Amino acid sequence: MAKVTLKGLSHSYLKTQSSDADWAIRGVDIDWNDGGAYALLGPSGCGKTTLLNIISGLITPTKGDILFDDKVISGLSPVERNIAQIFQFPVIYDTMTVYDNLAFPLRNRKIPEEEIKVKVHEIAEMLELSSTLNNRASGLTADGKQKISLGRGLVRSDVNAIMFDEPLTVIDPHLKWILRSKLKELHQKINRTMIYVTHDQTEALTFADQVVVMHEGQIVQTGTPVDLFEKPKHTFVGYFIGSPGMNVLPCQIKGKDVIVNGKKVETHQQIKKSKFNKTEVGVRPEFISFSNDGIPVKVLSVSNTGRHKIVDTESETGKIKIIAKSNEDIPSGSAFLKFKKEYTYTYGDSWIIE
Amino acid sequence: MNKTVNQKAWFFVIPVFVLVAFNAIIPLMTVVNYAFQETFGNNVFMWEGTRWFKQIMLSERFHASLGRQFLFTFIILFIQIPLGIAIALTMPKEGIGVPVCLVLMSMPLLIPWNVVGAMWNIFALPDIGFLGHSLNALGFDYNFTQQIGDAWFTTILMDVWHWTSLVVLLSYAGLRSIQPAYYQAAEIDGASRWAIFTKIELPKMKKVLTIAILLRFMDSFMIYTEPFVLTGGGPGNATAFLSIDLVKMALGQFDLGPAAAMSLIYFFIVLLVCWVFYTLMMRNEEKS
Numbered sequence: 244m245a246k247v248t249l250k251g252l253s254h255s256y257l258k259t260q261s262s263d264a265d266w267a268i269r270g271v272d273i274d275w276n277d278g279g280a281y282a283l284l285g286p287s288g289c290g291k292t293t294l295l296n297i298i299s300g301l302i303t304p305t306k307g308d309i310l311f312d313d314k315v316i317s318g319l320s321p322v323e324r325n326i327a328q329i330f331q332f333p334v335i336y337d338t339m340t341v342y343d344n345l346a347f348p349l350r351n352r353k354i355p356e357e358e359i360k361v362k363v364h365e366i367a368e369m370l371e372l373s374s375t376l377n378n379r380a381s382g383l384t385a386d387g388k389q390k391i392s393l394g395r396g397l398v399r400s401d402v403n404a405i406m407f408d409e410p411l412t413v414i415d416p417h418l419k420w421i422l423r424s425k426l427k428e429l430h431q432k433i434n435r436t437m438i439y440v441t442h443d444q445t446e447a448l449t450f451a452d453q454v455v456v457m458h459e460g461q462i463v464q465t466g467t468p469v470d471l472f473e474k475p476k477h478t479f480v481g482y483f484i485g486s487p488g489m490n491v492l493p494c495q496i497k498g499k500d501v502i503v504n505g506k507k508v509e510t511h512q513q514i515k516k517s518k519f520n521k522t523e524v525g526v527r528p529e530f531i532s533f534s535n536d537g538i539p540v541k542v543l544s545v546s547n548t549g550r551h552k553i554v555d556t557e558s559e560t561g562k563i564k565i566i567a568k569s570n571e572d573i574p575s576g577s578a579f580l581k582f583k584k585e586y587t588y589t590y591g592d593s594w595i596i597e
Numbered sequence: 598m599n600k601t602v603n604q605k606a607w608f609f610v611i612p613v614f615v616l617v618a619f620n621a622i623i624p625l626m627t628v629v630n631y632a633f634q635e636t637f638g639n640n641v642f643m644w645e646g647t648r649w650f651k652q653i654m655l656s657e658r659f660h661a662s663l664g665r666q667f668l669f670t671f672i673i674l675f676i677q678i679p680l681g682i683a684i685a686l687t688m689p690k691e692g693i694g695v696p697v698c699l700v701l702m703s704m705p706l707l708i709p710w711n712v713v714g715a716m717w718n719i720f721a722l723p724d725i726g727f728l729g730h731s732l733n734a735l736g737f738d739y740n741f742t743q744q745i746g747d748a749w750f751t752t753i754l755m756d757v758w759h760w761t762s763l764v765v766l767l768s769y770a771g772l773r774s775i776q777p778a779y780y781q782a783a784e785i786d787g788a789s790r791w792a793i794f795t796k797i798e799l800p801k802m803k804k805v806l807t808i809a810i811l812l813r814f815m816d817s818f819m820i821y822t823e824p825f826v827l828t829g830g831g832p833g834n835a836t837a838f839l840s841i842d843l844v845k846m847a848l849g850q851f852d853l854g855p856a857a858a859m860s861l862i863y864f865f866i867v868l869l870v871c872w873v874f875y876t877l878m879m880r881n882e883e884k885s
Binding site: 296299301320321322326327328330331332334336337338339347348351352392395 | 776778779781782784785786787788789792796797800801
């Protein structure tokens, strides 16, 4: 078990780098506490798997340091780092039984056979694999195989961290829920640092205490699921988290006033000065309501999801989505919108203005 | 569901049937015909029943060439399969080395069989051949045209040179299809290089290796051209493998009946061994 720290980490798959786009990840700083559950969230190609492989030691970063418990471990091999990793596709050793698969990491470390037996049975019990221990692993279903991969990661009691690289990709939707709650339960039981990589916001938000959102190789925000939802620090976090994502509208800043579509909008922050190329206002659909006065819009369509209504409207400078209660009356034709001040933020060059 | 009955579809099978008839069924039936009869030419045949089969099965000459054949096949499989896997493991996985290695590896496979035989014959000649001359210069008493051991050594070396590439290419394809996650997982699990080989690579290569072994078994068991050009089956009958012996009997001595019976026995041995081997290899596959 260990605290994981990343300092100024950058990695490029190219030999020489001329622009920001040549870096798979750039300037990543992270502090993860011992025993926490963390998620790395981002779309495909944002660098999250690269970052994970750097932590586990499968990739050597171009720049920066990795520290476990404040000791630099950048040069060490995966075995020396003593971490466990579970991959996107279940990795099992075909010719071995389920028992031998689970025992494999322990046998490689020359642990006495009696101790292995206790450990393997304990893990098999947790993952509900006990009845299949003597079967050949190749005969199992995808979720059974992924449980074995999981088990191989959990079987060593001394690992510094367990890393998951989109482990539920190949699992059927109804089993995803089961395995996910299993993981959460395991985390509470064994209390080890767990790092979970995913592009699925539901997975990240339900699994982790702290979510790290990545975009084009950079960390755009780190925070609890509530932080990410209520105060996105980057417009990307706004779009990416929430369904539908945050509305982002161009705005002008005149003195201390924020102007959207010619109307003054009250935002969370006090604007002191503005020297940005692009300024925007972001507000989640949940925090917009119809009003007698405000931003003028045209109502385009209403879709009822059962729990609530999603209203598509069009303003002068772009579309705005609104989430309304399912029993609320939606005006047709033109209407006016009001943003909830404490959840409306101004962004300069995509980053929140503070 | 109602299936449409359309017997006209059979017409589409006719061209294939005719082709197969001419290149396989008719020649094979001719051989069967000869195997049960005696002929003195002029299309006169007499029924002999199973006489030729009994004669071949009891013949010491057949036993000897069958024994040589099995020994040869066993030796070359024993060398080529491990060697092929070993070379495939050391081949580069990316970069310019990949096409270079693949082309170099395919070269021996592209050379016609009789050319291979002729090449090695000249290469191994004790007085002027590079191999033969060098070995003699180094103090070895090497002469593949006169010494049985040297003849076997040269034949095996030639076959290894000619065919190991096939095993290499198949193994390489098998190795390349293993997902990188397996190696990464093994690294994290702390597996040794040997464990990676036996627990990941070999099991994942099982299917291509089965094909490689089957192909090498069949080809080497039916080998004719290369040893015929290299040693002509000699010295004596030392390298007269089944095919060479069969041709001697059929065309040299014109014993058509026994030769036909021998062909059929030969054919059934190949079929039987392939079937047994394949069934054994695939037995566990179906269970899982």
